[in-house]
Amino acid sequence: MKTASICAIGDEILIGQIVDTNSSHISRALGSIGVRVKQISSIGDDRATIMTHLDNLLRNNDIVMVTGGLGPTKDDITKEALATLSGAKGYYRSEAQMEVIESILSRRGIAMLDTNRAQADVPDTARVIVNKLGTAPIMEFFFDEGGKYGHPRLLYSMPGVPYETINALPDVMEAIKSHFEMDGILHRTICTFGLAESVLAKTIEAWETALPEYLHLAYLPNALYGVRLRLSLYGAGEPGRKEAMDNAISELYTLLGNYIYGEGEDTLQTVIPRLLQAPPAAAYQETISVAESCTGGLVSNLITGVAGSSEYYKGSVTSYANEVKMNLLNVPEEILEKYGAVSKECAEAMARGVATLLDTDWSVATTGIAGPGGGSEAKPVGTCWIAAAHRNPFTGTTEVVSRMVKSASASREVNMQRFASNALNLLRLMMQQKLL
């Protein structure tokens, strides 16, 4: 299996000013063609450090991906370091990249400067892959097995701007495949919700222990989307391995049942719309509304984060004050007096109330204590009641389900995230008719 390391160059990463997201995109692209990433690193804009670090990476990896350090300003010295490292005798101008630079500058109404022109100049040891969205070309350096590293090595220098890198990755992956024969690697991710990481691990312990050595499992927990289980298959080309992976995943579905809500990049908010009745299968598009107290708009924000959500999402009421719960959501004053705002009764009344107010088929509600202040012995910080409601289209009656959620985080933000994701999960389970 070919190995790679990724290196992001820039002082702004080291001082914590920006987060390196490029490496993550590059990793996924490499994984998809069967290259194993051994290391990701970030170093500063220092010539000696760049030289030493890249030289070291080339000794230990088949492929080195460099990102950043290529802008028009003077702190960008990567290109010069790469020229030295690859033994270049001079530079040549990439006419193809020059055309892109001219077109970008003219569209922005900026006059061409020497620093702009210089961006199209590359060491004579480099092959250019045109950066169609930016001014800095992608450079490929190939060291053959007769060269200084004794084995074939590939180095790609990519721009620091994320969308330029994302756009160029397919071309770069094709280039890698033209140099190296690839082994197969496959990943599948199963999205679960409702079991804490440790409980989940216990539940699937025997299954995990029985996995063959070429199948590797990783737990990826998150307050917003639960625990994702990622199964990686190495040597996917070997006979029987893909089938073994499929079998392992079938067993996982049997073991975990309704705790599984999706695969891959699924989230509760992307899965829910697929469960709604909608044309052409159904006569009309079902709709959703939200009533929030302690989550303060987060449930609504998660739902509307999905492009196209305006098709099925009508809106929400954040009823932070009790008077809003009563006046807008029609929560009876007696409920607030007898049970309090953080109660099963209030959550259910809120879910019914918002569905009526916004005239939707489904609704979900939250009412709890996110902390750090507030709470009582009976209802400590981290307690939340959630409810989901469904209007039966045939009988016209509304069914409501509710649950108590306990979150133990000292972080207000994390508590809000747990309450919100649990509310969405309750709605998901109700839609799958797993609760009624």
Added chain:
Amino acid sequence: MKTASICAIGDEILIGQIVDTNSSHISRALGSIGVRVKQISSIGDDRATIMTHLDNLLRNNDIVMVTGGLGPTKDDITKEALATLSGAKGYYRSEAQMEVIESILSRRGIAMLDTNRAQADVPDTARVIVNKLGTAPIMEFFFDEGGKYGHPRLLYSMPGVPYETINALPDVMEAIKSHFEMDGILHRTICTFGLAESVLAKTIEAWETALPEYLHLAYLPNALYGVRLRLSLYGAGEPGRKEAMDNAISELYTLLGNYIYGEGEDTLQTVIPRLLQAPPAAAYQETISVAESCTGGLVSNLITGVAGSSEYYKGSVTSYANEVKMNLLNVPEEILEKYGAVSKECAEAMARGVATLLDTDWSVATTGIAGPGGGSEAKPVGTCWIAAAHRNPFTGTTEVVSRMVKSASASREVNMQRFASNALNLLRLMMQQKLL
């Protein structure tokens, strides 16, 4: 100046499933106590790699910060590697961490398993700094100058969960200062909103060029809180330097005026409540409400993210569907027909409507196109109208201000963040009577 390297451990980072944001928080914390970060790296959950890599980092840095690789599941082998690396002879149980584990599990209603208990066990070479928000303790390993590295070395192993790491960083920085003498360094951060980074840089170019060499400026841009300017003073003990820093900041206030909304960790949503009339200075507590369309709950979520916001925040309406704008927020149908939902008129009507509906003194509204789909030539993706309203307590009349916001991101999330922060900024400026 002491140097550090940060190492994030986890296969999930290497395959690009999650982005390492912890290192960025750790970098900033180290910078704040005067430690220079030389390298950030991510490696996989592989025992041999962890050993070799950390050993190498300890040879070349005063301080090594490790994050991740400490969860309760068996893919986490960092602790064992650290035990070997530090020459531990056995493990001991941290009772203080055990108490936190018990309390977290009992609050979540989860039974204690052996894997949970094992998290409190640490190598006998480690000192524990309690992780108050999670189950994995922070471990400190100190190698004295008589030890294997020939110089004093510090290694901290921190959790992979970002909020646990963020919460523990102040304790860890104190621990570092107890081992190493630090050069004097002082930071002050000025929070600005309303000028793009490049425009801001141009505006303060002469001021920045005139800064003495011991004052260093960094730009920290963010779609949610604008651009923070961090001024770092090196050699803070030298005579006259603190005064020079104060003078430089006074000049910055003169240059930037109302573009400055706060200092340090201030955000628009933490500044706004301080601008409200409230007891004991005023006779009553002013209140806020929110009406959102394209931001889908984000403005409300930002406001309620502030602990204690229930004192002044009544709630919000997310009117994703036009019928909700009309029925609940009282936006006249003629406005939607004549100007469309994304218009000055609609934003102003929404701000008025929600203030009336929820009976609040102040309100803010958003209506726009977050993309990636939708939009037209006249109103492309990234266009948003925002409005803020204030009910004059003496005359009873409501004043409304509005602005158009343009965001050019291809990311729906970033566009929503820019719209939301601009709306909060408009409310802030109106409260400061800088707009009327």
